[in-house]
Amino acid sequence: MKLTFLGATGTVTGSKYLLEADGHRVLIDCGLYQGVKQLRLRNWEALPVDPGSIDAVLLTHAHIDHSGFLPALARDGFEGRVFCTPPTRELCGILLPDSARIHEEDAAYANRRGYSKHHPALPLYTEADAERALGQFAALDFDRWSETGPLRFRFRPAGHILGAASVEVEHAGRSILFSGDLGRSEDLLMRPPAPPGAPDWVVIESTYGDRRHDKADPFESLAKVLTDTVDRGGVLLIPSFAVGRAQTLLFCFHEILQRELVPQVPIFMNSPMATDVTQLFRRSSEYHRLPDELCGNVCDVAHYVRGIEESKRLVARREPCAIISASGMASGGRVLHHLRALAPDARNTILFCGFQAPGTRGDALVHGATEVKIHGAYIPVEARVLQLDIFSAHADQADLLAWLGACESPPRGVFVTHGEPAAADTLRRRIQDTSGYPARVPAYLETVELD
DSSP states (O other): OEEEEOSOSSSSSOOOEEEEETTEEEEEOOOOOOSSHHHHGGGGSOOSSOGGGOOEEEOOOOOHHHHTTHHHHHHTTOOSEEEEOHHHHHHHHHHHHHHHHHHHHHHHHHHHHTOOSSSSOOOSSOHHHHHHHHTTEEEOOTTOOEEETTEEEEEEEOOSSTTOEEEEEEETTEEEEEOOSOOOTTOSSSOOOOOOOSOSEEEEEOTBTTOOOOOSOHHHHHHHHHHHHHHTTOEEEEEOOTTTHHHHHHHHHHHHHHTTOSOOOOEEEOOHHHHHHHHHHHTOGGGSSOOHHHHHHHHTTSEEOOSHHHHHHHHHOOSSEEEEESOTTSSSSTHHHHHHHHTTOTTOEEEEOSOOOTTSHHHHHHTTOSEEEETTEEEEOOSEEEEOGGGOOSOBHHHHHHHHHTOSSOOSEEEEESSOHHHHHHHHHHHHHHHOOOEEOOOTTOEEEOO
16 A cells, blocks of 8 residues: 555645555545645646545535535546535535535635735635536445455544544555544543554544643633623624534533523524534434433524625624624635624634644634734724633643554554544654654655555
């Protein structure tokens, strides 16, 4: 087998790994780059491999940094199958068309306002491209062995979000395990990842490879932020990922309201995508921890905003409330309209609940930016900006080491990816120090032979 790292090296986005054996090519994940412009420009570059030569994609989960390049891949000639778990297929049916609409709307908005450097501004891909890619999806249950060419593979539960999987691939008596994004061992909603078994090689993520999650109580922490904001007469705005994070926040709001830890103010979900994902979460109890009745109550805690006019009214609202809106790093979506309206007012709070990739608005805000550029204009930031990592759906350093340490036999090698340089290298050193497994951080476009 031969492995080439086409993404998620030196960054947490753009996950793509090319695995080749006996002339057969498989892509593990096909994600978009996010964050700094230098990385985002890679989305517009031709892949180093002809999409038409790829025989299949094995998709670990639906987050856009793992799935978001699939529409472009299909448009540019990929005709194979995209294998994933059933929830991942359903989530991609929500996320990919929505991602395409955002690209199309952003391009149209830029053309109307004339702030793009490109004339005309074009979308990265269209909704038609997304629908074409979705037609190539094939869902497989967890732990079911399947084949693509000479490769045998299966999906293993990874926690993290609905349907998230690690992917184990075998060829000629050798195996490699791609961790995907691993969830926390004690996640509020998701069950813990399955143990890794006995792979010969492991590709492990390192988003939180250099740190451990805060042990603060998530309910008390959120309650304090909301109460302080309401006491100032402000609005609490939470930029949130539509998948996973939004549902965790609903659970936390349900708990703090039930326990009467906060004033009884309305909770709004202003994201059509997060609304659709929440409805999927409601009917997918076999894939998460919550029993049906509690899940229904959690999903009912918020008022869901769908229409444009209702969204505009909510943007204009100044009475105390909490608003959950996508995207989680403030890189696009309806949350930008809320930021424009709320950031200049010191009564309000902008709360980020997880990792912010370098180069995103979220990263700029949590590092103290006094203004941010939104839709071509600079908006002053007077609102209180906070970040809480306690809601992260990613395994932290301790979880990553424990998962890898559960290998039934020492792997021949560990490749540390999907992390900022410091996080990846720290995890590499910790792996070698704690387990003695040979570990290294691969470079972008590096190819290794798996003998």
